[in-house]
Amino acid sequence: MAESRRYALQGFFGPGRDEMVSHTPHAAYLGMRVIEIGAGFAICKLPYREEIIGDPQRRVVFGGAITTLLDHASGIAVACALEELIPVATIDLRIDYLRAATPGLDLFGRSECYRVTRNVAFARAIAWDRDPADPFASAMGAFMLGANRSGVPFSRDGEGGGAPA
Amino acid sequence: MSAILDAIPYARFLGVALERTPTGIECVLPFRHEIVGNARLPAVHGGVLGAFLELTALLRLIDENGTERIPKPINFSADYLRSAGPTTTRARAEIFKLGRRIATVHVVAWQDEAARPVAAGNGKFLL
Numbered sequence: 001m002a003e004s005r006r007y008a009l010q011g012f013f014g015p016g017r018d019e020m021v022s023h024t025p026h027a028a029y030l031g032m033r034v035i036e037i038g039a040g041f042a043i044c045k046l047p048y049r050e051e052i053i054g055d056p057q058r059r060v061v062f063g064g065a066i067t068t069l070l071d072h073a074s075g076i077a078v079a080c081a082l083e084e085l086i087p088v089a090t091i092d093l094r095i096d097y098l099r100a101a102t103p104g105l106d107l108f109g110r111s112e113c114y115r116v117t118r119n120v121a122f123a124r125a126i127a128w129d130r131d132p133a134d135p136f137a138s139a140m141g142a143f144m145l146g147a148n149r150s151g152v153p154f155s156r157d158g159e160g161g162g163a164p165a
Numbered sequence: 166m167s168a169i170l171d172a173i174p175y176a177r178f179l180g181v182a183l184e185r186t187p188t189g190i191e192c193v194l195p196f197r198h199e200i201v202g203n204a205r206l207p208a209v210h211g212g213v214l215g216a217f218l219e220l221t222a223l224l225r226l227i228d229e230n231g232t233e234r235i236p237k238p239i240n241f242s243a244d245y246l247r248s249a250g251p252t253t254t255r256a257r258a259e260i261f262k263l264g265r266r267i268a269t270v271h272v273v274a275w276q277d278e279a280a281r282p283v284a285a286g287n288g289k290f291l292l
Binding site for chain 2: 023024025026027029050051052053054055056061062063064065067068069070071072075089090091092093094095096097100
């Protein structure tokens with residue numbers, strides 16, 4: 001028998017909306033977009049642009065920009081796994097750089113929150129440019145639940161706070 | 166070293182500056198609205214802090230090894246210790262092991278007091 005769970009953000013599940021980044025100045029500034037969210041997962045896009053380059057000769061994106069993409073997608077994935085909307089804060093995040101991202105291509109990140117406990121949630125993520133089956137980075141993170149009163153990524157009334165810091 | 170920082174678009178975008186202190190190099194991340202992750206607190210975006218730690222680790226290695234070959238990151242792990250508020254963040258890196266092929270670098274970032282770190286990181290780089 002299929003398990004039916006309720007999610008606090010169920011009403012938002014589906015293609016991403018603009019307001020999902022408008023409360024996170026940094027994400028908005030980078031042109032980051034939420035592509036899709038669903039039960040315990042989020043897909044975000046970081047457009048390739050001059051500002052995120054780390055290697056000026058090869059024009060390869062800086063590793064830290066990939067950290068931002070996967071941290072952001074993971075925070076949202078955790079929020080999308082919760083039955084009740086509570087603040088979420090990153091405890092730790094580890095990124096493996098599997099290869100260089102291809103210069104000129106937009107970056108995509110998909111994170112899945114695969115376990116929620118009373119205090120901590122766990123997420124894993126990958127980032128790719130052409131094909132999700134050929135990722136250039138992967139990540140694992142742990143997230144504190146109920147960390148502070150202002151960490152809610154976006155609320156049902158549309159005036160939520162920023163993404164998890 | 167500052168020329169290297171200027172050559173990295175992402176470092177310019179974050180507004181990171183480098184200071185040479187008697188005990189080594191320190192990186193400085195000035196606070197501005199564009200790096201905010203949580204507008205209500207407000208707090209610096211976790212991804213920006215992670216990127217800042219990683220940049221500091223990389224610059225520490227370049228300072229040690231010169232610019233002939235820029236080290237490539239293998240992986241980076243960041244611990245978020247405190248919420249980083251709307252003020253300047255500083256970071257310092259220490260090379261734990263400089264091998265023939267791989268270097269292990271530890272980084273700590275703080276705001277007002279070095280004894281109260283906001284984030285710490287551990288990076289492995291291919292030399």
